[in-house]
Amino acid sequence: MASVLVASNRGPVSYMLGEDGELDARRGGGGLVSGLSAISSQDSLWVCAALGAGDREAVRRGIGEPGVRMLDIAPEVYADAYNGIANSVLWFLHHHLCDIPREPVFDAEFRRRWESYRAYNHAFAEALAAEADEGAAVLVQDYHLALVPGMLRELRPDLRIGHFTHTPWVSSEYLRMVPDDIVEELLWGMLGADELGFHTWGWASFFITCCSQRDDSTGMSNGVWPSGDPWHGVTWHRYGVGKGRTRVRAYPLGVDGDELRALAHRPEVDERLARLREEVGDRKTIVRVDRTELSKNILRGLLAYRELLTAHPEWRDRVVHLASAYPSRQDLASYREYTASVAELAEEINAEFGTADWQPVIVSVEDDFTRSLAAYRLADVALVNPVRDGMNLVAKEIPVVSEAGCALVLSTGAGAYQELREHALTVNPFDVSQTAEALHTALSMPASERADRTKRLAAAATALPPQRWFLAQLEALRD
Numbered sequence: 001m002a003s004v005l006v007a008s009n010r011g012p013v014s015y016m017l018g019e020d021g022e023l024d025a026r027r028g029g030g031g032l033v034s035g036l037s038a039i040s041s042q043d044s045l046w047v048c049a050a051l052g053a054g055d056r057e058a059v060r061r062g063i064g065e066p067g068v069r070m071l072d073i074a075p076e077v078y079a080d081a082y083n084g085i086a087n088s089v090l091w092f093l094h095h096h097l098c099d100i101p102r103e104p105v106f107d108a109e110f111r112r113r114w115e116s117y118r119a120y121n122h123a124f125a126e127a128l129a130a131e132a133d134e135g136a137a138v139l140v141q142d143y144h145l146a147l148v149p150g151m152l153r154e155l156r157p158d159l160r161i162g163h164f165t166h167t168p169w170v171s172s173e174y175l176r177m178v179p180d181d182i183v184e185e186l187l188w189g190m191l192g193a194d195e196l197g198f199h200t201w202g203w204a205s206f207f208i209t210c211c212s213q214r215d216d217s218t219g220m221s222n223g224v225w226p227s228g229d230p231w232h233g234v235t236w237h238r239y240g241v242g243k244g245r246t247r248v249r250a251y252p253l254g255v256d257g258d259e260l261r262a263l264a265h266r267p268e269v270d271e272r273l274a275r276l277r278e279e280v281g282d283r284k285t286i287v288r289v290d291r292t293e294l295s296k297n298i299l300r301g302l303l304a305y306r307e308l309l310t311a312h313p314e315w316r317d318r319v320v321h322l323a324s325a326y327p328s329r330q331d332l333a334s335y336r337e338y339t340a341s342v343a344e345l346a347e348e349i350n351a352e353f354g355t356a357d358w359q360p361v362i363v364s365v366e367d368d369f370t371r372s373l374a375a376y377r378l379a380d381v382a383l384v385n386p387v388r389d390g391m392n393l394v395a396k397e398i399p400v401v402s403e404a405g406c407a408l409v410l411s412t413g414a415g416a417y418q419e420l421r422e423h424a425l426t427v428n429p430f431d432v433s434q435t436a437e438a439l440h441t442a443l444s445m446p447a448s449e450r451a452d453r454t455k456r457l458a459a460a461a462t463a464l465p466p467q468r469w470f471l472a473q474l475e476a477l478r479d
């Protein structure tokens with residue numbers, strides 16, 4: 001039993017099953033892992049899904065980390081919930097990525113998958129209900145588990161339930177394409193929580209607008225807006241899933257500067273940095289690091305780089321674009337196609353401008369944090385141009401680690417824009433020409449200005465490090 005519980009699809013550890021039958025544990029990093037380290041593992045439990053064959057085998061053999069419980073959900077149910085609903089429908093809605101002439105389609109097949117999404121959420125709610133002490137605090141994470149708060153409240157009305165959304169939240173206009181009963185189930189699922197957290201007040205207010213625009217008969221349009229600072233949140237009266245109130249607030253996750261700098265100065269990072277320096281020579285560097293993710297806008301980033309080399313030929317052979325774009329969600333055809341298009345466009349740019357001793361774009365497809373940290377240290381310019389992004393921690397990590405100062409070209413669609421815009425070069429992510437010009441300005445920026453901006457960016461990026469982000473939500477729940 002635990003007094004603090006976290007629930008998320010992906011847990012802090014996953015297992016790979018080797019050909020010899022051995023299980024190899026891989027530990028992940030990220031905000032939640034460092035956040036949860038703020039409390040003792042004896043009081044806490046992290047509930048997550050078994051993601052693949054290795055995880056399921058670990059559950060079967062009873063292997064696991066203390067303080068972590070993996071749920072072995074039937075593979076077909078998991079695939080429908082994770083690929084079929086969470087990543088194909090909810091992710092596309094929240095990021096406004098739908099290919100409207102074709103997607104989404106709400107038909108019998110969708111309804112079948114939605115059943116799986118329900119079942120998967122219910123498995124989490126049951127596990128949490130079984131493991132939580134009387135009055136325990138439960139912090140549920142993200143769009144995969146949007147129905148858990150409502151389900152859990154029905155099972156255990158004594159618990160204090162929080163839910164945090166790491167993505168943007170869909171606009172009410174865009175949400176109109178979803179059938180009413182599904183929207184209501186989703187919103188009521190979320191409103192089962194005592195506290196709803198978002199990375200920015202903008203995403204939080206989108207959620208509130210989605211609720212307030214529902215028909216009065218749903219009982220959902222009853223928000224009470226406080227006067228003054230939105231940091232104190234909006235209290236929402238709940239009528240559907242047990243009477244009560246839900247407070248909606250912004251908790252903008254930042255990075256832990258000391259921890260990140262220590263990681264970035266390990267000998268293996270020094271060694272990668274030396275190799276990168278050899279590859280790049282005395283040229284300037286434009287660095288980006290992303291999953292190959294549709295919302296990250298990697299193609300328009302490459303088009304902007306191509307336009308930079310065309311409009312400002314003085315940069316030819318004087319700059320290298322280090323683009324780390326590692327494959328993600330390859331079960332989905334649109335992601336496989338996108339990954340191939342990124343590789344193709346990078347090749348085209350190299351063929352058009354490259355010379356015997358200059359490769360204009362170097363794409364790395366490995367998910368290798370050591371290399372990313374080395375690239376962060378080397379970066380003269382960071383390109384972070386997502387079309388829409390909950391926060392984007394790369395925009396916060398680079399200024400903290402950068403050695404000589406790094407100019408940040410930042411999309412207005414990133415949650416990080418809210419805190420970093422003053423010291424970044426901000427761009428409309430769809431405007432390729434504006435992005436190309438911002439790259440030129442960033443490359444041309446005097447070193448002293450770059451260093452000064454970087455210092456201010458780093459201060460803003462470390463304002464709410466993971467442990468404080470986590471504890472702030474816990475305190476709010478216990479309040």
Ligand code: F6P
Nearest residue numbers: 009010087142166167328329390
């Ligand atoms: O932003 C939402 C999020 O869950 C992030 O926390 C994470 O970077 C990403 O999506 C992971 O996606 P997946 O687990 O599908 O690889």
